[in-house]
Amino acid sequence: MSTENETSTENGTSTENGTRPPGDGAAGGASLPDAAPVRFDTKITVVLRDDLEPWQRLNVTAFLVSGLGTAVPEVIGEPYEDADGISYLPMFRQPVLVLEASKETLTAAHGRALSRALPRAVFTSDLFATGNDRDNRAAVRAVPTGGLDLVGLAVYGPRNAVDKVVKGARMHP
Numbered sequence: 196m197s198t199e200n201e202t203s204t205e206n207g208t209s210t211e212n213g214t215r216p217p218g219d220g221a222a223g224g225a226s227l228p229d230a231a232p233v234r235f236d237t238k239i240t241v242v243l244r245d246d247l248e249p250w251q252r253l254n255v256t257a258f259l260v261s262g263l264g265t266a267v268p269e270v271i272g273e274p275y276e277d278a279d280g281i282s283y284l285p286m287f288r289q290p291v292l293v294l295e296a297s298k299e300t301l302t303a304a305h306g307r308a309l310s311r312a313l314p315r316a317v318f319t320s321d322l323f324a325t326g327n328d329r330d331n332r333a334a335v336r337a338v339p340t341g342g343l344d345l346v347g348l349a350v351y352g353p354r355n356a357v358d359k360v361v362k363g364a365r366m367h368p
Contacts, residue, residue, distance in 0.1 A: 235288075235289045235354070237270075237289065237352060237357075238350075238351070238352065238358070239287060239289060239291045239349070240291070240294060240350050240351075240357050240360075241255075241256050241259050241291060241292070241293045241294065241347065241349045242296050242348045242349075242361055243256065243293065243296075243301075243346065243367060244295070244297070244298055244347065245295040245296060245297055246298075247346055251323065251346070255318045255346055255347035258318055258347075259316045259347050259349035260287070260316075262316030263316060263349055263351050264287070267351050270287050270288060271285050271286070271287065271288060272285050272287065272288035273285055294361055294364035294365060294366060294367055295364065295365060295366075295368070296365070298345070300363040300364055301347075301348060301364075302345060303363065304348055304350075304361050304362075305317065305345055307359060307360040307362075308348065308360045309340070311352070311359075311360060314350070314352065315348060315349060315350050315351075316348070317343060317345055317347070318345070318346055318347035319334065319338070319343050319344050319346060320344040321334040321337075321344065322334055323346075
């Protein structure tokens with residue numbers, strides 16, 4: 196997906212001046228000194244409930260973003276390779292913004308994400324007591340949408356739409 200500062204090429208994405216963005220795999224992944232900054236027209240944002248323990252914040256974030264990569268393949272970049280030719284898995288092509296919010300703000304953000312039909316992933320407090328995907332899905336399925344005890348939400352979409360969804364959340368410390 197090209198952004199306002201990018202054009203598509205046969206081998207990937209380049210900026211308006213013809214250079215490739217830093218870290219795109221060109222020249223062994225090295226940053227090019229004349230590469231213009233890349234500005235994405237989309238945003239990946241995770242909102243965590245502000246009363247979580249540090250280990251919970253990390254766990255919830257990891258689970259939430261894993262859902263976006265499978266459902267929205269365009270968020271995934273190219274595989275990485277080090278100078279010795281060792282390959283690594285691809286990661287997101289753009290930054291992930293991590294915010295925190297009160298339970299009420301998180302619930303409101305969830306409602307706005309639903310009303311805008313944006314790709315989203317949820318993590319509820321019940322999932323801390325399960326140990327596998329089958330039980331996780333059953334725990335979410337057992338609760339009506341309005342009754343979900345959300346502790347995390349990941350949202351992907353156009354920058355402005357995501358900004359409106361997460362309104363009221365603040366930067367994670």
